[in-house]
Amino acid sequence: MTEPQDTTPPQAGVQRINRGEAFLDVRDLKVHFPTDDGVVKSVDGLSFKLERGKTLGIVGESGSGKSVTSLSIMGLHPPGVARISGEIFLDGQDLVTSSREEVRLLRGKRMAMIFQDPLSAMHPFYTVGKQIIEAYRVHNQVSKQVARKHAIEMLDRVGIPQPDRRVDAYPHQFSGGMRQRAMIAMALSCDPDLLIADEPTTALDVTVQAQILDLIRDLQREFNSAVVIITHDLGVVAELADDIQVMYAGRAVEYSTAEDIFDRPQHPYTWGLLGSMPRIDRERSERLIPIKGTPPSLINVPDGCAFNPRCNYAHLNGGASETDRPELLDTGDGHMVACHLSPKERQKAWETDIKPKL
C-alpha cells in the first residue's frame, strides 16, 4: 500500500472515472454473446479503474456479469463466441485490440487469475509442480531445476506443508483448501501486476476461507499488485476491498469506497442485498428483507433501469425508471450511483426505511 490514496474525494462530477492513467482502466466494456434465442448482454457498458496496490471488489448475483468481465480482461473468451467492444487498458496497453498472442504473453506475468474451482482449473494429468514450472518458464529463461526450486518456494509461501514433497503431487491428492492455495501459488509465480480472483473462496469452508483471504491480503501487500476480487459474498469484500462496485444485469449500479457502500449505500439494489443477508455481527432480526422477484434474463433486460421491476422505489420517479436507463453518476463525493431517485429521496428512504431494519 505504498501508492497514495486515490480514493480521496475528487473535485467534482464524472472526474473520478476519467481521471489520469490508472493501472487497469476499463472503459465502456460490452460483452455480448449471440445465441439462437437472442443476444445475451452479459456486460453492457462497464467502466472502472484500478491502481496498483489497491483492491477492487466486484459484487453481484449470478448473471450480473462479474465473471464475464474478468474473463474479458484476461482475454479468455474463445474467439468468435463473444462480441467484445470498449477498451481495457492494462498499464496503457489496450487488451481489446491486442492480438490473442500479445494477450497470451501478458497472462501470467502482467496479469493472473484465481478461479473459483481449482479442480477444473488445474490439469489433472500433470503434477502441481509441473504446472507451476511451466508457467514460470514461459516468462523466465531459467533451467528446470531453478524453476522447480521456485515452485517449491511458492508452495511454501502459500502455506502448503512439506512443499518439496507436495510439488510432485497431482491435484487430486490435495484437499480443496490446498488446491486453492496451489492455484494461488501458480497465479503468483510470476509476480503478476494484476491479480483477478473470481470467487476465490466460495467453494471453501469458513476456516479455510479465512486463511485464503489472509493469504491474498499478505501477498498483495508484498507484491503491491492490483487485485480485483469478484464475489457474491459481501462479507468477503468487506474484508479485502478498498473500493466496491455493485453490478446488476451487466452494469454497475453503485461504485464507491468500501466504507461508503456499507455505511451509506445509495442504490436500492445494494439496500436489497444488505437486507437479504442475515448478519452475524448484529442483533438477530426477526425477518430478512428479501428483494422481490428474480434477476432478469440478460436477453430481455428490462427497459430503463434494469432493476425497476424489483425496486420498491421505482414508482417515485414518474415513469423514468421504466424508460430511461440511469447513468452511473457521481453524487458529489466520489460515490457513484445509477439511480433516478433524487438525492433527497434516496437519503430519506435510506434513513427511514432501510437503515433501521438492517
Next chain:
Amino acid sequence: MNGTTTVTTSGTTEPAAVPGTTEPALGEELLSVNGLVKHFPIRKGVLQRQTGAVQAVDGLTFNVTRGETLSLVGESGCGKTTTGRLLTRLLEPTAGQIVFEGRDISHLREGQMRPLRRDVQMIFQDPYGSLNPRHTVGKIVGAPYKLQNVKTEHGVKRAVQELLELVGLSPEHYNRYPHEFSGGQRQRIGIARTLALRPKLIVADEPVSALDVSIQAQVVNLLEDLQNEFDLTYVMIAHDLSVVRHVSDRVAVMYLGKIVELADRVDLYENPMHPYTVALLSAVPVPDTKRKAKQDRIRLQGDVPSPINPPPACRFHTRCWKAQDICKTTEPPLLQLAPGHQTACHFPENQPSDKPVAPAPSPDTDAT
C-alpha cells in the same frame, strides 16, 4: 431442551431457556438420537476385504423437540449430511438408535419405513439435481400422493396447485418443466413436494446455499412461515453460520463425525465454549469494514483431518491452540457445562465461572 410448548411461534420467538436439563424430555420430544454411528467400509483387493472405514458419523446423541429448528453445522466432511440421511433413513446406521415419536426406526426395512415417509421428509441442497427434468411440476409435486396412495378431497391436481400457491408459485406452473424455472423457484418446487403429505419433521440439507443472496432471503422467510403455519420441526443442515443463527432455535456444531458443542442459539453465538466453535465464529467474514482493523481472528492451521483415520481422543487436538497432553489421550465427553449448553472439551472457553474475563461481545448469556 426441555419440552416447553414453543410450537406455534417457534420460528420467530426465542426458545424458552429452561434451566438445568438437556436430558430427554418426555412430553414434546419428536426425535431422539442415541449413539448414532455410520461407518462406510473401504474395501480393497479381489476379495473386497474391508481394510478400513470412513468414520463419517461417530456417536451422536441429541434430541429434537417438536416445533423447534435444530441446526447441524460444521465444515465439509464433518458428517452433517450423513446425519441428515440417517435421520431420514436413506442410509442404514452402523450402530445406535433413532427414535421417532417413541418408535425405534433405526433398522426398519424399506417397506416398514414407507408409512413413516409421510412424517419425515427432506429438502435437498441442489435444486437442479433433485427434480426429475422429464416430469412436469404437477407430476413432481403430486408424486407423494401417488406413492402413498393418499386421496385428496378435490383431487390431486387441486391439492398440488394449492401447494404451489403456498410456496409462492402460481397454479399455472402445474404443466411446466423444471428447466423453465430459476434456482429459487426450483427450490420452492422441492419445498412444495416436501410439504405435500404434511410431514412432522423436515430434514433440510443446505436448503439455501445454492441460491443467490436475494433469493436466499426469500426462501429462508418461506421456511419460517411454513413452520409457523404447519407446526413443522426442522433439522437444518448448513455451513453458513449467519443463516444458521437466523433460522435456528438450537445449534449443534460437528467436527469429524462428532458433536463438539450443542446449545441454544443465543448461547452458542454469544458464549461459544468449544475452541472449534470459537474459531469457526471468528472466521465468518462480516460485512462491516470497521471490523477489518480489529483482526481478532483465530487462524486455524491446516485442514480437517481425514475421517478415515481421525486423530485419537479429542479429534480437534491437532488444530487446537489450547490442546495439552490430556487432549491426545482422553476423549472429552459431551458434558453440560451451562444450562442447556453441552460441550465436549477439556479446556472450554467462556465458562460460567470465568464470565467476567470472557471476551464475548455481549454479557447476557442464557437470558432469553
